[in-house]
Amino acid sequence: MDLTESTAQHTAAALERQYRMHRIACELFTAEHSLQNHPGADILTGTRGSDTLDIANTHGVQAGADYLLSDTGKTSLVHIAAIETPTRVRLAAKLTRNWDASARLSGSTLSARAQGGAHAAIGAQWISRSIELGADSAVRAVIIRRSQNTGEARLYTRNANTRNWTERPWTQRRTAAAGLADYEYPIATNADGPLRLIIEGEAMDIRHIIALNSGTGLGGDSNPRLRPQAPRISHPADGANNIMETPTLSASDYQSPTGKPFATAQFQISDSEHFAQTQHDTEKTALSDPVPAGTLAAGTTYYLRCRVKDTSGAVSDWSAASRFTTAAHYRYINTPRITAPANGQSAIAEQPTFQTSAFAVTGGQDTHAYSEWQIRLARSNNILFGASSIHTHYTIPAKHLNDGQTQYTVRVRHIGNTLGASEWSGETHFKTRQHFGPSQTTTIATATRSDNDIRPPPPMRTRRTR
Numbered sequence: 258m259d260l261t262e263s264t265a266q267h268t269a270a271a272l273e274r275q276y277r278m279h280r281i282a283c284e285l286f287t288a289e290h291s292l293q294n295h296p297g298a299d300i301l302t303g304t305r306g307s308d309t310l311d312i313a314n315t316h317g318v319q320a321g322a323d324y325l326l327s328d329t330g331k332t333s334l335v336h337i338a339a340i341e342t343p344t345r346v347r348l349a350a351k352l353t354r355n356w357d358a359s360a361r362l363s364g365s366t367l368s369a370r371a372q373g374g375a376h377a378a379i380g381a382q383w384i385s386r387s388i389e390l391g392a393d394s395a396v397r398a399v400i401i402r403r404s405q406n407t408g409e410a411r412l413y414t415r416n417a418n419t420r421n422w423t424e425r426p427w428t429q430r431r432t433a434a435a436g437l438a439d440y441e442y443p444i445a446t447n448a449d450g451p452l453r454l455i456i457e458g459e460a461m462d463i464r465h466i467i468a469l470n471s472g473t474g475l476g477g478d479s480n481p482r483l484r485p486q487a488p489r490i491s492h493p494a495d496g497a498n499n500i501m502e503t504p505t506l507s508a509s510d511y512q513s514p515t516g517k518p519f520a521t522a523q524f525q526i527s528d529s530e531h532f533a534q535t536q537h538d539t540e541k542t543a544l545s546d547p548v549p550a551g552t553l554a555a556g557t558t559y560y561l562r563c564r565v566k567d568t569s570g571a572v573s574d575w576s577a578a579s580r581f582t583t584a585a586h587y588r589y590i591n592t593p594r595i596t597a598p599a600n601g602q603s604a605i606a607e608q609p610t611f612q613t614s615a616f617a618v619t620g621g622q623d624t625h626a627y628s629e630w631q632i633r634l635a636r637s638n639n640i641l642f643g644a645s646s647i648h649t650h651y652t653i654p655a656k657h658l659n660d661g662q663t664q665y666t667v668r669v670r671h672i673g674n675t676l677g678a679s680e681w682s683g684e685t686h687f688k689t690r691q692h693f694g695p696s697q698t699t700t701i702a703t704a705t706r707s708d709n710d711i712r713p714p715p716p717m718r719t720r721r722t723r
Contacts, residue, residue, distance in 0.1 A: 264373045265290045272467055280470035282388050286367070286375040292385040292466065294451060295324060297363030301344065303356035308338075308348045312362055315340050321417075323451070325382050328360040332382055335362075336420060349420075367463065374464040377403075377410070383454040383466075387417070390449075390470040397444040398472045399425070399452060401463060405438035408459035412442045416450035426515075428569075429477035437464060443472055485565050485573040486512040488522070488544070492681075493561065493581035500581050501589040502553055502619065505680040506546040508563040508576065509638050517567035522546070526553070530560050530578065542600070543684045545668070547592050550619070556585045588620035590679035593628070593649070593671050603688040607660070610652040613682070616671050623673035625649070632657075635664035635686060645672075660693040 265285040272283055284292040295318060301311035303326075310326070318324070320340055326333045336349035365383040367375040377383075390397050401410055413422035427440040452468065488508040493500050506526075511519045524546045526537035536559070537552050544565075553559060561579045566572045593613040598605060616625035630651050631643045642657060649671070658665065666684040673679075 268373070268465065272465065276467070276469055276473070279473075280390055282390070282468040284383075284385065284466040285373070286369045286463075286465075292388065292452070292468070294319075294322060294364035294384050294386040295362070297361045297365075300326070300356050300358060300360040300362060302358075303352050303360070305352050305355050308351045309341065310335070310346050310348060310352070310356070310362070311344055312346065313344065315343055315346055318346060318362070323384060323420075323453070324362050324364060325366055325384060326356065326360060326362055327366050328356065332366055332380065334382075370462065374462055376460070377408075377454075377456040377463055378460045379408075379456055379458065381456045383452075385452040385466075385468075387449045387451050388468050390468055392447050393470075394447060395471040397446060398469045399442040399444060400467045400469065400473070401427075401440045401442070401454075402433050402437055402465050403440065403463045404436060404461035405430070405432070406459050406461060408461045409457040410440065410461065410463070411455045411457060413453040413455070414444055414446060414450055415453075416446060416448040418448070422453055426483055427480050428483060429475070429479065431475060431477035437462075439477075441473060441475070441477065479571050483515050483569075484571045485517070485519075485567050486510070486514075487574040487576050488563050488565050490561055490563060490576055490579040493579060495577075495579040495581075497579075497581040499584045500553075501584055501680070502555070502587045503548050503550050503589070503592050503680060504553075504581075505592055505683060506548060506561060506563070507681070508544045508565070511544065511565055513567050513571075515567075515569075517569050517571070519544070519565060520568045520570075521566045522563055523566070524561065524563050526559050526561050528557060528559055530580070532560065532562065532578075541683070543666070543686065545681070545683045547594075547680065547683045553583050555583055555587055558582045586620065588676065589618070590623060590671050590673045590676050591617040591619055592680040593669055593682050595667065595669060595682055595685040598685065598687050600685045601687070603662070605658075605687050605689050607658055607689070607693040608653055608655055609658075609687075610650055611667060611669070613649040613669050613671070616649060616673075618673065618676065621676065623675045626672045626674045628669055628671055629678070630667065630669050631681075632665055632667045635666050641665070658689055660689050660691060662691050663689045665689070 265287040269283050299313040303310045320337050323336050326335045337346050338349045339347040341347050366381045367377050367383050369375050412425050415422045425442045425444050427442045429441045431439045433439045489510045491507040491509045506524045521540050522544050523540045525535050527535045562575045564573045564575045597612040627645045627647050629645050631640050633641045666686050668681045668684050670681045671679045
């Protein structure tokens with residue numbers, strides 16, 4: 258037994274102990290501890306435009322599998338359609354170049370290291386045999402221990418029902434040893450199938466690849482490629498002046514590269530542009546946040562930033578900071594609250610009645626002129642429709658909301674006869690009924706339809722928010 262194989266046996270035993278609660282398959286880059294789908298066969302000839310390839314021996318090559326056809330200049334992925342003779346295979350597609358005896362057909366272009374593991378140059382690839390990890394509904398995991406550098410080890414999977422490879426990005430990274438880290442890739446499948454690895458960006462050493470029948474739950478640093486994009490501050494705008502005591506902070510442009518839904522937004526306000534200390538730090542389930550009275554001093558410059566979190570817990574970078582200055586003296590209409598419906602309320606009918614807190618003023622006197630409402634689809638930044646009411650409640654007319662558990666957000670502001678508009682309230686989220694039945698009204702406030710608008714709501718249209 259050579260030193261590499263002896264080391265591999267010790268490593269395999271240690272990994273089985275570490276992941277003893279899992280079904281495990283190990284690639285340690287030795288003959289007896291390998292998941293590679295084929296050790297390699299020399300090419301005899303392959304002619305451009307032909308769909309056949311002559312190789313030294315087809316033993317171990319399987320029809321329906323993918324392999325790597327490579328020489329010193331290029332690596333191509335080929336799919337074997339049939340084994341025609343002991344030295345000839347038929348390919349699923351015609352060759353795009355000539356191949357000679359310097360080429361090989363194999364499952365890997367990684368280079369085994371004498372001290373264990375493999376070296377992976379930029380462009381190197383590896384394909385495993387079909388791996389069986391169970392047929393239950395658990396999310397599988399692949400752990401790759403590799404150099405912790407700027408390189409990308411991109412992992413792909415496919416099953417027997419398709420020839421298409423699907424990328425599975427890593428989600429967690431844990432420091433393992435000096436210069437090494439364990440990268441964990443979740444794989445949502447209950448079907449057997451091969452793995453494929455492609456190295457990009459920077460060369461790396463790979464100590465092992467292990468496949469598990471479920472995730473480790475060990476956590477680690479999140480993959481920055483999977484985090485939501487940093488949001489944009491909408492209000493107060495950068496450079497804004499004369500901001501009153503209780504602005505409603507707002508951000509926009511939530512985007513997730515993986516399509517994960519929005520979960521929370523964290524807002525921070527500081528009188529230091531480096532956020533050495535904060536006067537306001539909150540996490541909200543909306544992209545808006547009314548600042549409470551007593552937080553911001555008059556005549557003071559502040560800095561605002563925001564970051565967002567998706568439903569998987571991935572957190573974006575901080576937004577660019579917005580700089581604003583409060584008014585020298587506070588005299589304003591208080592920011593209203595939506596008291597009905599409750600935030601997150603579901604089964605809302607077609608014509609709900611919304612209610613706000615009472616009209617109130619800080620630092621002066623004024624009377625309520627009207628309330629202005631804006632409603633948008635939760636998945637969009639665009640206003641679906643707006644309306645005004647002489648009261649602090651408002652009933653939505655028919656044919657403005659969709660059923661089917663559609664998610665909306667609503668916000669409101671009070672308008673005074675003298676002081677003008679308050680800040681917009683924080684957004685309230687609600688979801689409509691699956692089907693609008695004969696009764697189209699949700700009773701969530703005491704109001705009648707005759708109490709509604711001083712001017713009727715416009716027809717369905719799109720208007721961008723501030």
